[in-house]
Amino acid sequence: MDTNPLFTLALGLARPWQVIRTAFDAQQGRLDLGIDFERGHTFACPSCTESACPVHDTVEKTWQHLDFFQHKAVLTARVPRISCPGCGVRQVAVPWARPGSGFTLLFEAYALELVRHMPVRAAAKILGVTDHRLWRMLKHHVHEALSRVDLAQVQDLGVDETSAKKGHDYITLFYDLQARRLVFVTPGKDSTTFLRFRQFLQAHGGDVRKIRHISMDLSAAFQKAAAETFPQAGVTFDHFHVTKLVQEALDQVRREQAKEHKAIKGMRWLFLRNASDLTEKQACLVGDVTERHYILGEAWKLKESFRELWRQPSLEMARSFLLEWIATAIAKNIPPMTKVAWTLWDHHMGILRWHISGVSNGVLEGLNSLIQAAKAKARGYRTHDNLITIAYLIVGKLNLPNYPCKMA
DSSP, X not given: OOOHHHHHHHTTOOTTEEEEEEEEETTTTEEEEEEEEOTTOOBOOSSSSOOOBOEEEEEEEEEEEEEETTEEEEEEEEEEEEEETTTEEEEOOOTTSOTTOSBOXXXXXXXXXXXXXXXXXXXXXXXXXXXXXXXXXXXXXXXXXXXXXXXXXXXXXXXXXXEEETTTEEEEEEEETTTTEEEEEEEOOSTHHHHHHHHHHHHTTOOGGGOOEEEEOOOHHHHHHHHHHOTTSEEXXXXXXXXXXXXXXXXXXXXXXXXXXXXXXXXXXXXXXXXXXXXXHXXXXXXXXXXXXXXXXXXXXXXXXXXXXXXXXXXHHHHHHHHHHHHHHHHHTOHHHHHHHHHHHHTHHHHXXXXXXXXXXXXXXXXXXXXXXXXXXXXXXXXXXXXXXHHHHHHSXXXXXXXXXXXX
């Protein structure tokens, strides 16, 4: 039985391409498919509008295809170079693979889907290729997709940093808060990251003057950079980060008190939870401890009352509430709470701006957790470039190629 027409149909090939030979090696578990074009066929020039160029010569190339059941499948074809009257000798692009790739389009589409859900090394093992080859393919598609990104509609930014490796090694991420997507990643977390983003924004149709709000933490470097690169934008200090400062101050009080009172040890997570989230038993325990330990009790009350800032119905009421909270915290004379109160005073304009802009990095925390989860599964990435590639792939909402089932 001649199986060549069957494989031609299965691969979705159309004239002038067809499978002319098949060879299966059971010992090596490999299926080889030979593809050729019809003798005398002419091809369109890839560089101009000439549609009927004769074949000048051919070059034999191979591509790895999706496995045939559990067996490795390899395509081999004579790729023609045509002679164009205007352009000279040019190589024709084959319909089943992109130029320069050693994989078919369907193989790459499957690989892109795999690496969204598992580490590259694990995907490479499943696909039967080295992770270096897979990384090269991934970076090609991510860079291609990034070159086509349109940032003309970006107005509200969320900026955050996340660790790339152990120690003080970070990448900074810029998100479009309205589209809930990552738009730019760069190594470091200093003021130059904003300059690099502004250049990227302008290169992709974005307008610096359109940026209305920037949500970020209280980083001095970020504040300086935002003021210099987006002077017209209002900076909103992310209320999750602000609340975290108050929680950390409470935890410092708890640690200091635990040195003198052993009963407080081991209660860290209990005190960091909101009172409304405590079970009845936990609430009784916290109430008992805070009643018996005055300083910790006052710090706990300050932490709990601070949450009301975000529930104030107007900017003026929020301003009055925050200033009163700061004054109360300073009057309590509990060093960690006093310190955070002065920090909030220094940044109160950006904190209160939340009641105007309504933007926060809440969505960023969820997206960053996806990146960190991918990093944990992969047990880290060797380079910044690898981590950045994965970040774009997972939360960048890039327009990656969606190859059809047919390769014709």
